[in-house]
Amino acid sequence: MLRLGSPRRRINIGLIGMTFILSIFAGRLIQMQGLDSKVYEAAAADQRQHTEEIPAKRGSITDAKGHELAVTVEAREVSVDPTKVPPPVRAKAAAILAAQLGKSEQEIAAKLARTDTRYQLLARDVDPVVATRLLQARVPALSAKKTYRRLYPAGDLAGTLIGFVGDDGDGLGGIEQAKNKLLAGHDGEQRVETGRDGQRIPMTSSQRTAPVNGQDIRLTIDRDIQWAAQKSVTEQVRKSGADSGTVIVMDVQTAQIIAMANGPELDLNNWRKAPATAYVNKAAADVFEPGSTNKVITAAAALEAREVTPDTVFQVPDNIRCADRVLRDAHAHKAETMTFRQAMAQSSNVGTIMAARKIGSERLYEMLKAFGFGSKPGGGVPGAEAGLLPNYKNWSGSQSCTVSYGQGVSVTALQMASVYQTIANGGVKIEPQIIAGTTDGSGRFVPAPAGKQTRVVSTTTAKEITTMLESAVGAEGTGQAAAIDGYRVAGKTGTANRYDAKLGRYEGYTASFVGFAPADKPRLVVLSVLQNPRNGHFGGQLAAPVFKDVMTFAIKSKKIPPTGSVAPPVRMRAGQ
Structure with missing residues (x-):
């Protein structure tokens, strides 16, 4: 007979197997819900x-x-x-989105078709009203952050x-x-x-x-004066055919920058459409040879050294040999007996060289450094450059002469405005300031610290230079176009050969004028510069009228009254 196996044995083996399997599940459950519950809870939360x-x-x-x-x-x-925008509704959704966001339907449709990603940015800087309108249009899976x-x-x-x-x-x-x-x-x-x-x-x-x-x-900027400066220089750039122009208005007593204008200027609401060159603040960053506006530094060095006075007499021809070059005045003239004051008023290069030779290159170099040439002006003006001041030991024979009248040394408009602020402020240089202050966390205004002050020349020297600069705006000076009715004005013209870095040579001119008013109680400095003008090139012809426009507007805006005084009589010509 065939004997069957014991069913008890099969049942026992099955029970053992099931018990083993269930014990594994139970152990895993204990691990998950007991020992590792915090880990899985954290993972789920993440x-x-x-x-x-x-x-x-x-x-x-x-x-x-x-x-x-x-x-x-x-x-x-x-x-x-895009994964939640069904294909049948994409065209309609693209039309709605494009109309409201100001974009093309093709651009929006292409983004809606990107089903390989769950995020497509459609537009930034959307007006909240427009975004709300789009959300109400029930475009699938649209969000507005x-x-x-x-x-x-x-x-x-x-x-x-x-x-x-x-x-x-x-x-x-x-x-x-x-x-x-x-x-x-x-x-x-x-x-x-x-x-x-x-x-x-x-x-x-x-x-x-x-x-x-x-x-x-x-900022220290005055919106109205900034507007006037920008308007005036932009118009003169257009009239003169210049590449660009700059105007700086500075408070004499604080060196706060009231206006820093460039023409043309960058439209901030359309900056993406402008070339990268338009992003540069030329007033602080563009470097150029200043020309005759630099002669005040030569005058300061000579007066401080007591080698000359405003009345010192020179026999001035229209040319002078300096090493291997013959340097000339802007206009031909016979040899003339001039006081140093007259040489400055008429912007004589030869007369300035004669005064510079009395002090030598080293003392002139030290005075240029003291006025801030070759170093960044400080004060927080972004992008401000240091210009170029070669060491006097490296000056060529002719450069030892040309530096005295502003060729062979390079500055920025901000640096040159600072020079005249120093003279107008009685010889005390103050770091230019562009930030008036900030707000703290509670909204309280915190004024910026005042600029660092440094005495550069004596009060006496500053006053003597001021009288010379006032003569430069007078009847015999080159800056007559800068005169303002009722006000005493001191200033200086500048006309310099312009170095073109792209061409690698001198090409064109830099025309400038810088001065202050009232001359006997200075309040404001105004500098105007035109780069590479084509319709004329003299500073007195092109830059002085801009100075007059801006200074006239500024003194009216600031309610600066005339002092009521008249310029004292001075000796302009030898023999007077």
């Missing part, structure tokens, strides 16, 4: 939790009176998840000085870049729990770190 950035609001930039030059307003960043955008209410007013902000929110040039950390503040963040569809899960916990908004910056 899948649900997402960190959202809370952008900080960028601080404003204002002029000295609080008028906004750069301001931040609320905006939206509009994006879409709160951001900020930068606006420049004054357009191109002081454009290169202020600078602009890029798509990443960082400053790109000017004050926006130089003070980016202060303006930007610190972004906050928020951790929230979301479901598979990306929507926040109600009643779940969240962690929030509040953003710290940026601080506001107040």
Whole structure:
């Protein structure tokens, strides 16, 4: 007979197997729910939790009176998840989005077709009203993230000085870049729990770190005077056919920059359309040979050394040999007996060389350094350059003469304005200031510290140079076009050969005028420079009228009255 196996044995083996398997499951369950429960709980939370950035609001930039030059307003960043936009509705969605965002339908349609990604940025800096309208249009998977955008209410007013902000929110040039950390503040963040569809899960916990908004910056710029300076120099650039022009207005007593204008200027609301060369603040960064405006430094060195006085008499021909070159005055003339004052008023290169020879190259070099040549001016003006001041030991034979009248040395407009601020301020140089102050966390205005002061020449020397500069604007001077009715004006013309770096040679001219008023109680310095003019080239012809326009506007705007005094009689010619 066939005997069957014992069913008890098979059952026992099955039970043992099932017990083994269940023990594995039980052990795994104990591990997951007991020993490793915190690990899995944290992993699940990480899948649900997402960190959202809370952008900080960028601080404003204002002029000295609080008028906004750069301001931040609320905006939206509009994006879409293409995987959730069904093909049948893409064309309609693209049309709606394109019409509201100001983009082409083709561009939007291409982004909606990118089903290989769950995120496509459609537009930045969208007006919140427009974003709300789009969300109400029920475009699938559309989202609008709160951001900020930068606006420049004054357009191109002081454009290169202020600078602009890029798509990443960082400053790109000017004050926006130089003070980016202060303006930007610190972004906050928020951790929230979301479901598979990306929507926040109600009643779940969240962690929030509040953003710290940026601080506001107040400039020393006066909006109205800046506008007048920019208008005047831009018009003269057009009339003279110049490549560019610059005007700087500076307070004599504080060295605060009231206007820093370039023509043409950068429109900050359309900076993307401008070439990179238009981003440069020429007033602080462009380097040029100053020409005769530099003669005041030669005069200062000679007067301080007591080698000459304003009444020292020179026999001045119209040319002079210096090493291997013959250097000439701007206009041919017979040998003439001139006082040093007359030589300055008529901007004689030869007379200036004669005075420079009395002090030598080393003392002239030291005076140039004392006035700030060859070093950055400080004071926080973004992009300010140091210019070029070769050591006197390396001057060529002819350069030892040409430096005295402003050729063979290079400066910026800001540096040259600072020279005349020093003379007008009784010989005390103050670091130029562009920032009046900032706001602290509570919104309280904190004034910027005053600029560093350094005595460069004596009060007596400064006054003597002032009388010489006043003569330069008088009837016998080259700066007659800078005279202002009712006011005493001191200043100097400059006409220099212009070095063209692209051509590698001297080509064209730099025409300039710089001065201050009232001459007997100086309040404001104004400098005007025109680069490579083609319709005329003398500083007295082109730059002096710009000085007059801007100074006239500025003294009226600042309500600076005439002093009521008249220039004292001075000896202009030998024998008087």
